[in-house]
Structures are given as structure tokens and as C-alpha cells.
Amino acid sequence: MPETEYTPETVPALNLPAINVPCDACGAKEGAPCTSHSGTRVRKHDVHRARSLARQHADAQAAQTAIV
Numbered sequence: 001m002p003e004t005e006y007t008p009e010t011v012p013a014l015n016l017p018a019i020n021v022p023c024d025a026c027g028a029k030e031g032a033p034c035t036s037h038s039g040t041r042v043r044k045h046d047v048h049r050a051r052s053l054a055r056q057h058a059d060a061q062a063a064q065t066a067i068v
Contacts, residue, residue, distance in 0.1 A: 006033055011044045018047045018055040025050040 008014045025048035034043040
């Protein structure tokens with residue numbers, strides 16, 4: 001991914017809850033937008049499905065920990 005400053009105004013995907021976990025599909029770090037699989041383009045409006053699932057898993061683990 002190019003070294004560029006992204007804002008929620010230019011990359012709406014930064015407002016998604018899944019942005020708070022790393023992406024296994026493209027290697028984007030926590031807080032960084034997903035890229036195309038080749039890493040040449042930023043996915044501005046969404047994240048990879050794997051990232052969304054990772055966020056759901058993290059939320060489920062947090063909920064399980066809160067119950068215990």
C-alpha cells in the first residue's frame with residue numbers, strides 16, 4: 001500500500017468497525033484500509049470478508065470473556 005495519509009472523508013471504510021483488526025487477506029495493519037490483493041489500490045468503501053469475520057470473532061471472544 002502506498003505511504004499516504006487516509007482520512008474517513010477520502011476512505012469511508014475507515015469508519016467500519018472491522019478496520020480495528022488486521023486483515024489476513026491483504027495484510028493491512030490494524031487501522032489501515034484494505035488494498036487490492038496485488039496491493040496497488042485501496043479499497044475505499046469496504047474491507048475484505050476475512051477482516052469482517054476476524055472482527056466478528058474478536059467481538060465474540062470479548063463477549064465470552066465479559067461473561068466469565
